[in-house]
Amino acid sequence: AVLFVVLGLLVTPSNVLNVWYYSVAIAAFMILIARPIAVYTSVKPFKFKDREIGFISWVGLRGAVPITLAILPVMAGIDNAFM
Structure with missing residues (x-):
């Protein structure tokens, strides 16, 4: 929560x-294209059905880690991190 x-x-x-x-x-783009491709390529070798x-890919695991990683450049003071 913090x-x-x-x-x-x-x-x-x-x-x-x-x-x-x-x-x-x-x-x-992330919801409709990138996530399904990433899930398909990482899960298909385990013989999951389509x-x-x-x-x-639609309801899979969620978390705050990607958000936190995206904030790191802003916190580091990198130029144009907001863009």
Whole structure:
């Protein structure tokens, strides 16, 4: 819970409004293309059926680790980390 509070403190609403369309495009790409490909290539060797792979790619494991890793460049002060 503390992790999400800290992440929320790093958000500036005026910056979010300026780049919302980039966020939507990236989210759509990650949800509809990148995640199913990653799940398919990592699970197929274990003889899962295509329906099971589709289910895993749609509702599979979630977590705060990717969000935390994405915040690291911002916290390190790297130029243009918000873009």
